[in-house]
Amino acid sequence: MTDRSFSFRSSVRDIVRKWVSCDKAYEEKEPDDGDFEECGREEDMPQCDAVVAVLCTVAEADVFYPWRRKQEPSYGAGLILSGRRVLTTAHSVDQYTQLEVGKEVWGPRYTATMLAVAPECDLAILTVHDDEFWNQVKPVEFGDMPSPGDKVIIDRLRKDEAYLPLVTACVLGLGMTRYSFWGTKLLAFRVNVGRNGASGGGPAFDERGKCVGLKLQSQGYRSGDFVPAEVIKHFIQDYDKNGAYTGLPLLSIKWQKMENPYLRMLMKMEHDEQGVLITEVGPNYPESVILKPNDVILSIDGININNDGTVPFLSGRRIEFGYLIGKKYVGDKIVIKVRRGIEICEFTTELATHKQFVPANIIGRPLRYYIIGGFVFTTLSFPCMEVMVLKTDINAGYETEFTLQNQVLVTFNDKPVEGLNSLVSMVETCNEDFMKFTFGNKKTLVLPTNIARSRTPDILKAHSISCAMSDDLKELVKLTRGEESPIYI
Incomplete structure (x- = not known):
């Protein structure tokens, strides 16, 4: 990385004349570099301090x-x-x-x-x-959602150059997109960014000089998704109102489209009715009390849902109905109209935030882990959902067991494991001859208790590992055992 800082010293209005032509409809293809044009350097532009x-x-x-x-x-x-x-x-x-x-x-x-x-x-x-x-900075102004075919100005920060090139580019499409950083499905728009891509967080501006989005974590080669101003303003307003980020609301259901006429017939739908079929309702959410599998959602807050799961959007377009939920805040109430057999029901429910079992973000925090007998246990996360085995004689036969991968530890010696703290406490106080670890797919790992404890320091040394556990677990082990554990070494 070039060690530098940069600024956007430009008035976007002054470079609108540099717009290039692009197709008016989104196409499922990688854009050509001719679809955008570099339109200036920071030192050539009038000042913009946002x-x-x-x-x-x-x-x-x-x-x-x-x-x-x-x-x-x-x-x-x-x-x-x-x-x-x-x-x-x-x-x-x-x-x-x-x-x-x-x-x-x-x-x-x-x-x-x-x-x-x-x-x-x-x-x-x-x-x-x-x-x-x-000193001499001013807040950014946010614009409206661009449409496919609209032109925007984006930065295309290059690691090997000491200035910020600005380019005009074409909006390829918009809709509900799964953000790669967390996996949440939210509103986004796609822009061609060229061979060199765009910087993380790089802004896009409209012809009035207003910001319409920020560049998301990249997944494509020449195209990039942007979090739109609408989502940005929702986040800022949540923070301003509550003094903290409270999370995104979620309607915890799984659903399928109802475009097949025989499926609609089976669900007792009228000829002019449209909706989506609920296949699963998440437990421990407010909607789990009122919604059931095989309910057909007809509308939310009076907005009808089509059989393909879409609702009206901008300029006559349609978008997946999850967009209606994303516009709300945690604690807001919605009215859901459903068909349940031959009955039509209306329910009011309060939106809760994601009860994310998988801690997908580990921002600013070291990973937690615990090693015993060559088995490495860590908290479940998006990047890694598997058991790793450090090879040694006492775990022979397990290191090639692929059925251990992507599995959640369920019990230790037939007792439920509620988390890493729970596991560590049970392992450290185990007085039985064997330690049995059972996973969600019913596979089992077994270690002799005393041998596993005595061999763990040697396993750590052989693999150049300084400690058998993350720092946060050391105090827990001291309290559990009443003394410093020998596997710290």
Whole structure:
């Protein structure tokens, strides 16, 4: 990475004349580089003080070897908000150990502090306490959702150049998209960004100079998804109202389309009725009390849902009905109209946030782990959902057992495991001859208790591992055993 900061010194209005032509309809193909045009450098542009650089050092956790943390630099773009705040993308500051913001090319950097992070929508809010940073800056203004075929100005930050190239580009499409950082399905729009891509958090502007989105974590080669201003403003308003990020609301159901006429006939639907079929309702959510599998959702808040699961959207377009939920806030109430057999029912339910069992983001926190007898246990996470085996004689026969991968530990010696703390406490106090670990797929691992404990230090030494557990578990073991465990060595 080129060690630098950058700024967006441009008035977008002054480069509208540089627009290039592009197709008016979204096409399922990679865009050509001719679909965009570099339109200036920062030093050639009039001043615009809303865009800054976010630079940080990250200590990325290794999900396969959780005792390791590799430090490396990371960077992205940020936007000045009112109230001495900076908006950036969550993925650009993920697992940071040092966080800085700069506003001039090769200029000074200022220590930043994290105020809020929303991994579901890949957004974060920072602040800088140094008054000098806030001189001659002004908050960004947000625009409306662009349509397919609209032209936007984006940055295309290149690692090997000392300036910020600006390009005009074409919006290829918009809709509900699964954000790669967390996996949440939210509103997004897609833009062609060319061979060199766009920087993480890089902004897109409309012809009026208003920000219409921030670049999401990249998945494509020449196209990139942007979190739109609508989602950004929702996040900011949540923070302003509550003083913290409260999460995104969720209607915890699984559903299928009802485009097949025989399926609609089976569900007793009238000829002019449309909707989607509920196949599963998440437990422990408010809607689990009122909704049932095989209910047909006809409308939400009076907005009818088509058989393909879409509702009206901008300019006569349609979008997946989850968009209606994403516009709400945690605690808001919605009215759901359903067909249940021959009956039509209306229910009011309160929207809760994601009860995310899998802690997909590990921002700023080291991975937790525990090693016993060569088995490595860690908290479940998106990047790694498997058991790893450090080869040794006492676990022979398990190291090639692929059925252990992607499995959740359910019981230890036939007692439920509620989490890593629960497992560590039970293992450390085990007085039985054997330790039995049973997983969700009913597969079982067995270790002799005393041999596993005595051999663990040798296994750690053979694999150059300094400690059998993460730091947060050491105090737990001291309390559990009443003394410092020998497997610390």
